[in-house]
Amino acid sequence: MIPLEHILIFSISLFVIGVFGILVRRNLLFILISIEIMLNAVAVLFVAAGNYHNNADGQIMYLLILTLAASEVAVGLGLVIQMYRRTLSLDVDQLASMNEQ
């Protein structure tokens, strides 16, 4: 049995890695992956917490997050492809040009 603290630390570090990825990466694809990492960090936390409380709700929540992530990725990847078609790059900073009329 892995102690809860370890899982918490693991989950938080995974989440922070995801946040960090979002903040420093300019490539849209990596940002999307970072979001997935953050989602998985949360999902791990749900499963661990459900296990801790002897409750199956956490695992059900994980299934929910899984479907959510799948649909999100579908939309996100669609947007990524659109962006690549328009700008021929995946650099999000280039999207800032939308600010300038």
Add this chain to the structure above:
Amino acid sequence: MQDQYLSQLLMAVVLLPLLSATLLMLAALFSVSLKNVLVATLAVGAIGGSAICVILLNLQLADAGNFSFSYVYANWLKVGSFSAVFGVYLDGLSLVMISIVSGVGFLIHLYSVGFMAKDQDFQRFFIYLNLFVAAMLVLVLADNLLMLFLGWEGVGLCSYLLIGFWHQKHANSLAANKAFIMTRIGDTAMAIGLLLLFMLLGTLDIQQIQLQAEQLWPLQSDRGPAFDSVTICALLLLAGAVGKSGQLPLQSWLPDAMAGPTPVSALIHAATMVTAGVYLVARFHQLFSLSPLAMQVVAAIGAITLILAATAALVQRDVKRILAYSTISQIGYMFLALGAGAYSAAVFHLMTHAFFKALLFLAAGALIYSMQHQHNIFRMGGLRSKLPFICVCFFFGCAALAALPLMSGFFSKELILQKLLDREMYGFWLVALSGAFITAFYSFRLFFVVFFGSTGQLPDAKPTTNMKIALSVLVLLTIFGGIAPSGLSAVFAESELASDHNLAIILFTIAVPLSAIAVCWFIFKKQLFNISIKSDKLKGLHNFLYSGWGFDQLYNALFVRPFIKATHSNKKDFIDSFYTGLCQISQLSHQYLNKLQNGQLRWYNASLVLFSIAAMTFLFTGQ
């Protein structure tokens, strides 16, 4: 039956000029171009019609000794218990006034047709002139304070419009502004006085007011001059009269008002409007009689003004400015007479002054017209053979102004001097007599310099027939107009005591102007009038007199310059600074907030993360 006839006549008197002004104005508004002949016929015809109505009125009332009628034509305002009406009040005083206004007004209209013939704004001129006559008639016929004020402001407006008639020249509009603002100072005081009267006595009707004033504030002869409410009301009214009539301390606008066309100077700034102040005091004579202090102030203002303006007229070079100062001085005589309680003498002098001053101004206009708009009398000279008709007009005008025997001005001025003696006001009598000396001196200085001596500039035009007709009638009026109107003494309830005066004194007063003319002729022969002054002291005195005792400089230093300085320092308008500040704040915040909206996805993310961390820290540590 007779009442109805009179009321219809009175209505026609006022409405005819108003109607003509309205018609001409509408024509101008819809840019219907009218021929000058048509405009002149309409404008002069309207005033002529109203003059005929006045003559009919005079005929109707010739044998009625003491009469006073008041008619109400329509309601003006009715709010609760307060009501104001369009009503007229006709007695001896207002009959004299409407006779002067419509009669002299008609002659001046007739004259203007010739004088203004070449002006582009012929129609505009006659609109203003008709409007002026209508407003003046409203003023003198008003039976309540509101109507009086309507007419009062109406003539003020027309005076402003006509002084600035040639507004293309900047100096003219400045003169118009000056006249308007200075009379406005008096008018404000007068409006306060009228409101005060209404508040204290609760009625707008002028006759009612005076009856109630006599009951409310009976004259207590033992108390002497006191500063009570009737004095305050009288002094406030006097301030309005002083402003309108160009008396001390509001006199300095009148010489500048000569910027207007000469017929305007004759009609408004000599014969009618400027005497409205005299009319006002005479109209409220019962009120003024209740306050000895106010009467003394009236007399003192008149005396000081008459000397001030007469001495200023001594050194002027512009023919119209000489006449303007002489107008101020003659109105000073009227105020002196009013202050002495000789109301009918004052109104009599008002009438004769209207005749001879209109004559003088119109003759001066004809002179200027013939001399290529030359105003300086020292550029003229020896014109008596070139312009004999104008010379004759000037002679009779100057003679009446100087009060030579048998001229109209003689009878009225003599009456004023006599009344001053009757009331044992010897100081004022002396002032008036020395004023008469100076008056005779400056009027014949003008006459001699222009018409005698060496020939200067030559005339190049002759006055038109219209001008000649008007001038001839005025000459007749000037010579034979010295018959005191019969209705006046009844209005003012004065005792008709035949004054028993020392013949020597009367002869002395007759001799004064004659000696002045002799001195004047002597100085003229020595050619001392236009020499350049060497001594500094004399030069200082000359400049002092020339500027009308330096009132313009005084007012500039006291009021105009501080005001301009104050407005200059507040050029940015400090009340506005609140709103400009608001505007600046929102612009600044826009600038800075706009930087946050930079479109950088990672910036947005970072701020989201930072905010979440901050919020969570706050939540966890807060518990």
